[in-house]
Amino acid sequence: MERARVLVADDDADIRELLSDALTQWGYDVIAVGSGREAVARITRELFDAALVDIWMPGVDGLQLLDEIKRHNAAIDVVMMTGDPMVSTAVQALKSGAYDYLVKPLNLDELRHLMRRVLEKRFLTREVSTLRTKLGEHLAEKELVGASPQMARVKELVARVAESDSPVLVEGESGTGKELVASAIHRRSARAKRPLVPVNCGAIPAELMESEFFGHVKGAFTGAVADALGLFRSANGGTLFLDEVAELPQALQAKLLRVLEAKEIRPVGTTKTLAVDVRIIAATNKDLEEAIKSGSFRQDLYYRLNVVRIALPPLRERKAEIPALVTHFLRQLNERFCRDVRGIAPDALAALQAYDFPGNVRELENIFERAYALGAHHEITLADLPDLASTGMPAAPATGESLPTLDQAERDLIAASLRRYGKDKEKAARALGLTVRTFYRRLKKFGLS
Amino acid sequence: MMRMRLVCSDEDESSARRWIVVADADQDAANLLAGYLLYQRFRAYPTGRGSEALRVARVHPLSLAVIDVQLADMAGRELFQRLRAIDPALPVIMTTADFGAATEMDARRLGIIQYVQKPFDFRRLELVARRIHTMRSRLAAGVTEG
Ligand SMILES: Nc1ncnc2c1ncn2[C@@H]1O[C@H](COP(=O)(O)OP(=O)(O)OP(=O)(O)O)[C@@H](O)[C@H]1O
Numbered sequence: 001m002e003r004a005r006v007l008v009a010d011d012d013a014d015i016r017e018l019l020s021d022a023l024t025q026w027g028y029d030v031i032a033v034g035s036g037r038e039a040v041a042r043i044t045r046e047l048f049d050a051a052l053v054d055i056w057m058p059g060v061d062g063l064q065l066l067d068e069i070k071r072h073n074a075a076i077d078v079v080m081m082t083g084d085p086m087v088s089t090a091v092q093a094l095k096s097g098a099y100d101y102l103v104k105p106l107n108l109d110e111l112r113h114l115m116r117r118v119l120e121k122r123f124l125t126r127e128v129s130t131l132r133t134k135l136g137e138h139l140a141e142k143e144l145v146g147a148s149p150q151m152a153r154v155k156e157l158v159a160r161v162a163e164s165d166s167p168v169l170v171e172g173e174s175g176t177g178k179e180l181v182a183s184a185i186h187r188r189s190a191r192a193k194r195p196l197v198p199v200n201c202g203a204i205p206a207e208l209m210e211s212e213f214f215g216h217v218k219g220a221f222t223g224a225v226a227d228a229l230g231l232f233r234s235a236n237g238g239t240l241f242l243d244e245v246a247e248l249p250q251a252l253q254a255k256l257l258r259v260l261e262a263k264e265i266r267p268v269g270t271t272k273t274l275a276v277d278v279r280i281i282a283a284t285n286k287d288l289e290e291a292i293k294s295g296s297f298r299q300d301l302y303y304r305l306n307v308v309r310i311a312l313p314p315l316r317e318r319k320a321e322i323p324a325l326v327t328h329f330l331r332q333l334n335e336r337f338c339r340d341v342r343g344i345a346p347d348a349l350a351a352l353q354a355y356d357f358p359g360n361v362r363e364l365e366n367i368f369e370r371a372y373a374l375g376a377h378h379e380i381t382l383a384d385l386p387d388l389a390s391t392g393m394p395a396a397p398a399t400g401e402s403l404p405t406l407d408q409a410e411r412d413l414i415a416a417s418l419r420r421y422g423k424d425k426e427k428a429a430r431a432l433g434l435t436v437r438t439f440y441r442r443l444k445k446f447g448l449s
Numbered sequence: 450m451m452r453m454r455l456v457c458s459d460e461d462e463s464s465a466r467r468w469i470v471v472a473d474a475d476q477d478a479a480n481l482l483a484g485y486l487l488y489q490r491f492r493a494y495p496t497g498r499g500s501e502a503l504r505v506a507r508v509h510p511l512s513l514a515v516i517d518v519q520l521a522d523m524a525g526r527e528l529f530q531r532l533r534a535i536d537p538a539l540p541v542i543m544t545t546a547d548f549g550a551a552t553e554m555d556a557r558r559l560g561i562i563q564y565v566q567k568p569f570d571f572r573r574l575e576l577v578a579r580r581i582h583t584m585r586s587r588l589a590a591g592v593t594e595g
Binding site (some may be wrong): 094099100195196197198199200201202204205208212221222223224225226227228229231234235266421 | 487493505508509530540548550553554557558560562563564565566567568569570572573576577579580581584590
């Protein structure tokens with residue numbers, strides 16, 4: 001397999017040696033030069049995939065070199081190295097098209113990850129997300145897949161509580177589909193035409209919670225330059241989805257309880273209360289009963305929220321679901337990328353089924369999406385699941401050796417774009433975020449024209 | 450000679466390496482906030498254009514996006530949707546100088562983590578950024594333990 005070529009430009013010989021050693025060890029071809037001038041000479045004669053460039057070099061400095069490289073071949077990803085973390089230089093470099101910057105003293109972990117990301121996913125992430133962005137808006141409402149007895153029960157409950165107006169508590173580990181369940185309930189309820197307002201309780205700093213939830217009046221605090229509705233009034237008539245409800249601080253738990261009982265809120269900075277009509281769906285990946293025992297969650301609030309409880313089992317307890325989910329994701333991906341991957345090889349499916357999925361359905365979706373993007377065959381094979389195949393753990397992104405070539409993936413994406421846009425090469429190029437010139441070069445390279 | 454750590458860990462998506470984009474049709478407002486965040490040691494990237502924010506998001510994992518309801522080339526909600534298509538879990542703060550109730554309701558329906566009126570209270574934004582970063586490192590720690 002072709003190795004990625006990296007140009008290192010730094011006037012410090014120690015750094016050059018160190019980088020050459022490290023990058024070679026990680027499987028890259030390295031050319032190291034000591035000045036901007038030499039670097040310019042190299043890039044005009046040879047092909048590189050990426051460049052590591054010191055910002056401060058005598059003669060042609062890093063930023064000039066960056067311009068030269070980009071002018072010569074904008075597809076080379078340039079990582080700048082800088083001795084002082086001067087923010088303005090770094091931002092200037094990024095604005096001029098650098099991929100990223102590293103601050104010296106270099107951290108090799110950081111460098112290794114960065115290079116891996118630059119070279120392995122460079123093409124893919126960019127194009128995949130362009131396509132995803134383009135087509136994402138047309139994706140149908142997300143559907144709750146699953147026919148195991150556990151999921152059948154979940155769906156039945158969803159249908160039943162949708163008809164009522166009572167609070168719902170959705171429990172399940174991260175990635176089991178809690179938000180999906182919440183939106184399914186809302187969409188089927190009488191409130192469907194009104195807003196569904198989701199909020200991640202863990203993301204709001206405690207100091208700001210009250211005004212986020214209940215709004216404020218102008219002048220209530222610094223920054224309250226005008227009245228604001230807050231979450232409850234924004235969701236009025238509809239549903240408020242409280243994700244990670246266990247993260248609510250005590251003070252807010254008490255206030256929330258009062259709001260749920262009285263169905264009225266009091267914006268920050270006023271004594272007036274206002275009526276609200278909001279259905280609450282709460283979700284948690286923590287055991288709330290444990291949290292009650294440890295004193296971090298109020299029991300009375302728990303009773304208020306937990307009128308109907310829907311428990312989503314972890315994926316490892318419903319592995320029979322995996323083939324259906326895989327088929328579902330495959331269909332979505334084929335639609336999204338205009339490809340026709342027909343299925344998954346038995347050994348690849350077996351590898352998926354042997355895995356535990358601590359990240360549940362979301363992890364399955366991610367692993368599968370990655371396999372799909374990298375695979376570029378008629379079916380997903382075990383080789384497309386390098387992490388699962390080798391160690392049984394998908395902790396790290398795979399290293400270069402075990403993956404199908406980027407060329408192949410690239411070729412596939414280009415072919416897909418051609419199929420979609422037919423004769424209109426300009427559109428096809430744009431869909432992939434490529435210039436027309438680059439696009440034609442690739443067509444020629446892959447013999448696709 | 451440089452100091453280097455030679456141990457390698459696999460914490461690729463650590464929040465320290467992630468970017469915060471700040472997008473606002475008012476380029477000065479974007480610069481100001483990004484400058485403040487950079488000063489607080491976040492990696493922030495200011496832009497007036499949604500298309501530029503998207504370009505950044507396509508090559509860098511983001512930790513947070515601060516989006517004004519109005520950008521130079523698209524509405525804030527469009528950028529929101531397109532950023533979420535790239536990363537469905539991306540936390541977003543929506544900012545605005547338009548204090549209408551409809552604007553706020555629209556923004557909140559999107560599933561933002563904070564709605565901020567302009568001129569910014571920088572400390573408020575910084576609190577949110579910090580919260581996101583702690584959350585993410587906790588999450589990362591949880592995953593490696595699990
Ligand atoms: N039964 C399912 N059918 C189809 N897709 C699913 C199913 N369950 C989960 N997913 C997908 O997995 C991903 C995670 O789902 P979701 O966001 O609902 O999980 P969650 O439990 O809310 O996670 P978290 O606790 O981390 O917020 C989503 O992309 C969702 O579409």
